[in-house]
Amino acid sequence: MKGIVFREFIDMVEATFGDEMVDTIISSCDLESGGAYSAVGTYDHTELVQMVVALSGQTDIEVPALVEAFGNYLFGRFLALFPVFFNHETSFEFLNSIHDVVHVEVLKLYPDAGLPSFNSSISDGGKTLHFEYHSARHFADLAVGLMKGAFAHWGEDVSIDIEDRTTGDDQVVMFTCTLND
Amino acid sequence: MDIFELAKQAQKQNSATDDSPKAVIARLERKLEREKQARLTAEQTIEESSRRLYMANQALDASNNQLEGTVLELNDTMSRLTSAEVKRQATTATLVVALVLFIISEFAIEPELEKSISNTLVLQVAKVGIFSLLIPFEIIASRIIESGLTESGEISHMMYRNLLESAYDDGIITDMERNLLKSSAAQFGISDQVARRLEAEVVQAMGLDGDEQALLNGESEE
CATH class of the missing domain: 1.10.287 (Helix Hairpins)
Known part of the structure; x- marks a missing residue:
């Protein structure tokens, strides 16, 4: 997983819970990197899982809620760092472009990036988005947070129906998003 | 839910805060060490990329x-x-x-x-x-x-014209095509002036804007 995700996670924890919390969770985890993350580096995604679990233990917040909240936070950071990818009319158009545009650009810079794959389609005259998350990393909650961040950014009221379609090792989740009038 | 709202709900972390100077310094030292490691990783990555x-x-x-x-x-x-x-x-x-x-x-x-x-x-x-x-x-x-x-020079003009047409086929003249045209003109015994005239004719015939920059450069060289 790209270092930027780890960096943003550490920054988020520091901004919301203080630097003591960062110190506590890093010390309580057995991290190969020692908790030293550079945005341009690549790290084992299980380190993020360990830190989220440790944060959950420290704060009594459920892991899925933390991951989703992190996704929401991450959307705002991506928006600030890479505004060029967000010039779409609607959140559905943006989400629909991730796999074919955003991830293609990521791979140009980081050919070794292990990205989740998204199968998406817009139907019903732009009112429905089918968005299938497919990843070995099992971060569908992160995807939910990112999607909610996108809906908030475009000021849209969207309901998300989540259907777990996992059959093998990879997590497969179908999100059916419906735009409410 | 927003992370800040979640943080407000989490009361447990406040009770554990240790603000003694010793503890703060130790925390900062560990943070400094992590930042240093991260910097080294970044530098290594940059070196590999270079x-x-x-x-x-x-x-x-x-x-x-x-x-x-x-x-x-x-x-x-x-x-x-x-x-x-x-x-x-x-x-x-x-x-x-x-x-x-x-x-x-x-x-x-x-x-x-x-x-x-x-x-x-x-x-x-x-x-x-x-x-x-x-x-x-x-x-x-x-x-x-x-x-x-x-x-x-009918033949050489004709051949130079053919060259020009294939060079302008994609609408632009690359540096390599420009070099090829220059050396071909020299080999065919076509003067710069005639070469430019032929090029202008071809450009017009093909309905293109032409490689104006190169044409200008060619003129300023004289």
């Missing part, structure tokens, strides 16, 4: 050199084709001149000679004399036509 870029650049340079070699070979082949074409046309011209002279001597001069000279020996001598007189004519006429062909 090396990759350098290697890619080297490979590009090598293939560029190879391409330039191919361009030179092409130029050579083209100039040989041009001179072969000139020779072919010259040969045709020589044959036509010889044929014309043969017809003149055979059907216009010789019947007259045969009428006026009855002695066979004298007649033969006169024929040989006329024939030998015609040889320099033929040579001179061929030369004039040949030089007319090369001087008017």
Whole structure:
């Protein structure tokens, strides 16, 4: 997983819970990197899982809620760092472009990036988005947070129906998003 | 839910805060160490990327050199084709001149000679004399036509035009195409001025904007 995700996670924890919390969770985890993350580096995604679990233990917040909240936070950071990818009319158009545009650009810079794959389609005259998350990393909650961040950014009221379609090792989740009038 | 709202709900962390100077310093030291490690990783990544870029650049340079070699070979082949074409046309011209002279001597001069000279020996001598007189004519006429062909440069102009058309096929002139055009013009004996005129004609004929920058550069070089 790209270092930027780890960096943003550490920054988020520091901004919301203080630097003591960062110190506590890093010390309580057995991290190969020692908790030293550079945005341009690549790290084992299980380190993020360990830190989220440790944060959950420290704060009594459920892991899925933390991951989703992190996704929401991450959307705002991506928006600030890479505004060029967000010039779409609607959140559905943006989400629909991730796999074919955003991830293609990521791979140009980081050919070794292990990205989740998204199968998406817009139907019903732009009112429905089918968005299938497919990843070995099992971060569908992160995807939910990112999607909610996108809906908030475009000021849209969207309901998300989540259907777990996992059959093998990879997590497969179908999100059916419906735009409410 | 927003992370800040979640943080408000989480009360547990506040009770555990240790703000003694010793604890704060120890925390900051660990943070400093992590930041240092992260910086080292970043520097390493940058070095690897620079090396990759350098290697890619080297490979590009090598293939560029190879391409330039191919361009030179092409130029050579083209100039040989041009001179072969000139020779072919010259040969045709020589044959036509010889044929014309043969017809003149055979059907216009010789019947007259045969009428006026009855002695066979004298007649033969006169024929040989006329024939030998015609040889320099033929040579001179061929030369004039040949030089007319090369001087008017019709063939080289045509070939240069073809080159221009294929270079402008994609609408732009790359540096390599520009080099090829320049060296071809030199090989064809086309002056810069004529080359620019031909280029302007081709550009207009193809309905393009042309490689104005290069045309301007060409002018400022003079």
